[in-house]
Amino acid sequence: MVSTSKIKSIDFYRKIPRDLTEASLSGAGLSILAALAMVFLFGMELSDYLSTTTSTSVVVDRSRDGDYLRIDFNLSFPALSCEFASVDVSDVLGTHRFNLTKTVRKYPIDPRLQRIGLEEFHAGSVPTIKSHGDEETGEDIFEHLGEGAAELDKKTFDVYSQQFNVLVVNFYAPWCPWSNKLKPAWEKAAKIIAERYNPEMDGRILLAKVDCTVNMDLCRSHHIQGYPSIRIFRKGNDVRGDEHGQHDHESYYGDRDTESLVAFMVELVPPAVVDGKFQLEDKSSTNGTANAALKRPAPKAGGCRIEGFVRVKKVPGELMISAHSGAHSFDAANMNMTHYVGFFSFGRKTSWRSVHWANDMLPELDTNVDRLTGNIFTSEHENITHDHYLQVVKTEVITLHRKQSERIVEQYDYTAHSNMIQATSVPVVKFHYELSPMQVLVKETSKSFSHFITNLCAIIGGVFTVAGIIDSMLHNAMHVMKKVELGKQY
Structure with a gap:
């Protein structure tokens, strides 16, 4: 069994009897400063440990x-x-x-970039024309048609849009190849519709056209940017006098051959009124197509x-x-x-x-x-x-x-x-x-906890050691000064 004395022999921190030590005023002051320094450095180290870099x-x-x-x-x-x-x-x-x-x-917007209305504009898919115009032949296809679609300008457009229940207008440009392809079918369809619904006697529908290279202001007011654009105007539905040039009408995106155009126009014709009653009309020749798939709202702004x-x-x-x-x-x-x-x-x-x-x-x-x-x-x-x-x-x-x-x-x-x-x-x-x-x-x-503890020990031990060195230097200096005063220093 190991004796207590042998265990005490490995003590790193041997104690000096209290009776052999004495306290000094300088040592007390230095201890207070050392304690304050330890507290200050501890706070800084703790703050650094809690913060991240x-x-x-x-x-x-x-x-x-x-x-x-x-x-x-x-x-x-x-x-x-x-x-x-x-x-x-x-x-x-x-x-x-x-x-x-x-x-x-x-969303349609005005020139000040403000939205017009709350509804989203649904343009749908890009139109793909399966049939476009009539086949060209050696003879003039207009020879037997007489006058086709009515040519409109700003003045006549305003008159006809208020006169007819439905006004379908082809906004075109003479230089546009698509407009030129549409022209024969449009003129022929206008002739057929005019023969079936006499513009002078019936007044329910009229097919017309506007040359946008001549009537630029008219086309701009209806926000025409692509040619040809076929627009459908219904009497009383077009909004006028709006500061944004807002219009409420539809665009046609279907095939552009005569048969498809005529079938579409016939479906647009409202019922005739005879003696105050609606006169139903047989439209079975229109192939029963659903026009909703061929038309979409036109933009309300440019x-x-x-x-x-x-x-x-x-x-x-x-x-x-x-x-x-x-x-x-x-x-x-x-x-x-x-x-x-x-x-x-x-x-x-x-x-x-x-x-x-x-x-x-x-x-x-x-x-x-x-x-x-x-x-x-x-x-x-x-x-x-x-x-x-x-x-x-x-x-x-x-x-x-x-x-x-x-x-x-x-x-x-x-x-x-x-x-x-x-x-x-x-x-x-x-x-x-x-x-x-x-x-x-x-x-x-962030710093590890072991790093924090290591620094904390370094702070305590370092301040304690440095303070001890300073205290020893002060004590020795004071001891030398006393010897000099007593004349014992040679």
């Missing part, structure tokens, strides 16, 4: 959202009709998608707000806004692609709480990632294409003091360079984007 590094992109990237946008075009506004995307891998509508919404999102592959590509149709022509000289960017951003939506936290915790992190927001890009004149070149970099922030679902904040930052060029065809607005294969990783880190 951030480290920034550049790593290979390891996005959690897979191979696709979401692009959110809100764009306003004061001079582009919702009827033909098309959102297209393409990329370097050969992907091409045209006229996206599933995740894109369109501008359009396009908002929504698209998902694209994470490769260089472009998002393009343009006037597009498979059955209409556009006058490039009159197309104005001035646009206002409400917002244009990449990636998943970041919650307001996460953005607020990022601003508070990481003031050096730039959370204003949408470089185009609030900017308006004005065409100095018509026929101008706008190109925006975007370099996109992802930033990922990993925090420690939040819920597991909110620990990671992802955002995409980009630089934007915009340019305007003279277009040789129909002008467009293009957003070229290129994603960096690298990402910026901002990570919060």
